Amino acid sequence: MRIPPFHHDKSWQRFFVGVILGMLIGWLFFLYNFGYVHEKLVMEINKQKSTVENHEKTIDILQKDQDEQNKENQQKLTVQTIKINFTNEKEVNLSELTLFELKEDVESELELVKNKSIETVYSSKELLLKAVRNKIFVIGDKRYQLEVEQLTLYTTLELELSIHAAE
Template identity: 30%
Template sequence: MRIPPLYRRPAWQRFIAGVVIGGCISWIIFLFMFGVLQEKQAKKIKSQTEIINNLEQDKKIWQEDYKELNRKNAELLIIQKVQVKIKNYEKYKIDHLSIMEAENRIKDDLSSLIAKDLYNTYKNKDLVYKTIENRIDKFNNRPYKYTIKNIVFYSTISIELEIKLS
């Protein structure tokens, strides 16, 4: 086998030269178009990366704020203090010192509620009622019972009591 002698025909030589030159030109055009498209894609990816980074920073800020709000709400949902106020003690002529001591004793009895969950404490409010209303204190050698007139459950439990002879 031998190679046909096409080098002697100028038409074939022009055709092959045209194919080679056309291939080179088309390859250069392809590389140019591919480069331009890749540059656009690189710019788009860079801008999207910047947007993603900004959004991730915003997300971190929101999460920190959310955690802070949750912590503050958790503090609001925990009982932090108990206030007791006894009314109508003037009616029975009981001195202020005895009333303050009685208020402090009731606060001590209810001190186990401090740092407890507000929801569960409210659910078990009957226990608070029974703890206070079953209590009998003596003032001026007379036994007195308490009745709850008003009780407010919040981060501070406020209890208003009235006394009466038992």
């Protein structure tokens, strides 16, 4: 059995050349369209990546701002410091050391209210006042009793006290 010699026939030569040229043109068309679509998709993905990165940065900034505001609000809603003022320190005529020791004793007595919520401290303010009024502070060999004249409660607990000699 013999294979017919198609390469000598002009019609078959034109057919094979047409098939080869069709394959080349189809392949070039495929490459062009694939490259065009691929380039569009890469550009779209890059735009989406930049948008996502911008949104993530915005989210991080907003979360940091919210965390800072929460911390500030947390600090604002708690008693941070205790300030003691004596209204009659000139009339009593005590030394600076005695006044300092009295302040330190009162602050140590009220140390429990630091970093407590203002609401909690406000609800127990009568106990605070009684704790300061009923306590006799011994400094050196002298005894002193304090009377609360004014109480200011915010992030700073401020007490206006008058000093009296205890009996």
